[in-house]
Amino acid sequence: MSLLIPPLPRSSSVNDSGHLEVAGCDVIELAGEFGTPLYIYDEQELRDRCRAYMDAFSSRCENFEVIYASKAFSCVAICQLVAREGLSLDAASGGELYTALAAWFPPEKIFLHGNANTAAELDFAIRSEVGHIVIDSLDEMVKVAGIAARQGRRQPVLLRITPGIEAHTHDFIQTGRLDSKFGFPLAGGTALDAVAAAQTAADIELVGVHAHIGSQIFALKPYRRTVAVLADFLAAAREKHGFDCRLLDLGGGLGAVYGPGDDPPAIDQLAEAVVSSVAAEMERRGLPLPRIAVEPGRSIVANAGLTAYEIEAVKTVFDVRNFVAVNGGMSDNLRPMLYGAGYQALIADRPLAEPTMTAAVAGKHCESGDILVKAAPLPEPRPGDILVTPATGAYGYSMASNYNGQPRPAVIFVKAGEARVVIKREAYEDLVHLQEKLE
Numbered sequence: 001m002s003l004l005i006p007p008l009p010r011s012s013s014v015n016d017s018g019h020l021e022v023a024g025c026d027v028i029e030l031a032g033e034f035g036t037p038l039y040i041y042d043e044q045e046l047r048d049r050c051r052a053y054m055d056a057f058s059s060r061c062e063n064f065e066v067i068y069a070s071k072a073f074s075c076v077a078i079c080q081l082v083a084r085e086g087l088s089l090d091a092a093s094g095g096e097l098y099t100a101l102a103a104w105f106p107p108e109k110i111f112l113h114g115n116a117n118t119a120a121e122l123d124f125a126i127r128s129e130v131g132h133i134v135i136d137s138l139d140e141m142v143k144v145a146g147i148a149a150r151q152g153r154r155q156p157v158l159l160r161i162t163p164g165i166e167a168h169t170h171d172f173i174q175t176g177r178l179d180s181k182f183g184f185p186l187a188g189g190t191a192l193d194a195v196a197a198a199q200t201a202a203d204i205e206l207v208g209v210h211a212h213i214g215s216q217i218f219a220l221k222p223y224r225r226t227v228a229v230l231a232d233f234l235a236a237a238r239e240k241h242g243f244d245c246r247l248l249d250l251g252g253g254l255g256a257v258y259g260p261g262d263d264p265p266a267i268d269q270l271a272e273a274v275v276s277s278v279a280a281e282m283e284r285r286g287l288p289l290p291r292i293a294v295e296p297g298r299s300i301v302a303n304a305g306l307t308a309y310e311i312e313a314v315k316t317v318f319d320v321r322n323f324v325a326v327n328g329g330m331s332d333n334l335r336p337m338l339y340g341a342g343y344q345a346l347i348a349d350r351p352l353a354e355p356t357m358t359a360a361v362a363g364k365h366c367e368s369g370d371i372l373v374k375a376a377p378l379p380e381p382r383p384g385d386i387l388v389t390p391a392t393g394a395y396g397y398s399m400a401s402n403y404n405g406q407p408r409p410a411v412i413f414v415k416a417g418e419a420r421v422v423i424k425r426e427a428y429e430d431l432v433h434l435q436e437k438l439e
């Protein structure tokens, strides 16, 4: 029986044993074999989402690039997978760059981001011959130019522009965003001055501009508005500095489904909005059509992933709340604590059973705020049950920590009834292996 709970991967179903199954794998068996907490990714869903992006853009324009934002989930296996699907990659640090290179990701298809890259990170990126560095400040521009000169290279760069658009779920508001730590603001001519500076720097090649307006976006209007604002900027940059933008990177941000109220636009709709508005806005201003890029993270990996935990305790605080405590928490999914993100929960051996209580799903950490799900309807939860939270594929493992000495969980990919480990579970020895004893 197919299990149409939207945050779960599309392959999810209930098998003959009545258990939750993902890509032909019984989640109870996976938990038994690989232990818990366990991140489970449906490999085909990952591939399908990459392909949805590639198809949506290739059917509308020839000159495009889909750049996977690896901050959403970075490991060697996902870098290999997105490379094989033809995507480029956004690395937000030396560590993400190292991971991509360890997967033999083609360096020319890597974009290095970051608002505080160190000289060592920039040196590593330029030495690795990354395709583009997205410059976030004048200080970074000076560093990149200096390092490129020392290495005898001319580094292609984009400028990160703060378009003054703040995207909120279902809405957008236009602000000065003067307090954003990212990019060159349009206000006060800062971004225009950056174009002039980049054009005159000998060892960098200004290829284009970049903007990222936010994450978990449920509307297309902010993207269209961003294109219009950037087109105005590019018209001014052409007039004042003779700059022709060859690459226009519109960032990531398309939303994922975490719960019943979440209804993000389809990938195809995003592509339509982006491609048509770039064509229209450039033409209106008599500007040449640039290569179009987007940088999705969450919309590729979030709904392909889920986490399986074991329930350790169930308690009722009379007249207040029920608690179901699991063997993970903020060390494997920080998003509920960081920004109040909502998740759902189900019990893997009876996912369709009628709920008998509403409970807060609590983590095992020494923080009262370590609550994964505020109010989950659950069918008689018991210690030993395997509890699943869907849609944990983005910013879960990548934000994981060892808080309270918790080893980071394993990550597995499942496909056509087969499971394979792509990141091993940490052992207690891993917690101390970098540490030195006192004399």
Ligand SMILES: Cc1ncc(COP(=O)(O)O)c(C=O)c1O
Pocket: 069, 071, 072, 090, 113, 212, 214, 215, 216, 251, 252, 253, 254, 295, 296, 297, 298, 299, 394
């Ligand atoms: C520069 C940049 N690009 C892309 C992304 C990916 O965003 P999302 O995962 O919402 O698609 C982010 C996320 O923070 C970002 O900062």
